[in-house]
Amino acid sequence: MFGEILMRLRKQKKLTQEELASVLGVARTTYSSYEQNRRMPDAEIQNKIADYFNVSLDYLHGRQEKDNDGIAFFDYDDLDETDLAKIEGYIEALRQQKKDAERFKKEKK
Incomplete structure (x- = not known):
């Protein structure tokens, strides 16, 4: 292993x-x-x-x-650079959504 x-x-x-x-x-x-x-x-x-x-x-x-x-x-062995870039972009988009939601919560208070 x-x-x-x-x-x-x-x-x-x-x-x-x-x-x-x-x-x-x-x-x-x-x-x-x-x-x-x-x-x-x-x-x-x-x-x-x-x-x-x-x-x-x-x-x-x-x-x-x-x-x-x-x-x-x-x-990830069967993925090419384009596929990996898409995955990284998706992860970053999720992180940004989370940050935006947290900021929105704080602004609402």
Whole structure:
């Protein structure tokens, strides 16, 4: 499970294994073994991964379904850039609606 989550996070950021391995200070082959669940990174590397992606260790280990922003993870692999932009736009529109509703409530008082 750890490896699958790690791969999803990396792909969401559009990073290669080589790029993320460099950030973590490990060889690409070592990093690859993490994604393939052949090897588990030590505590220091796990903390670096969690910090880099702004997720909890529980999230990395599949014990929590949401990241630190409270957003549930979805599999975006089959979506293109246009689809992702639409999703981001929709999320922003929902946030704006919420802000507007709160402001309207305050103005009514």
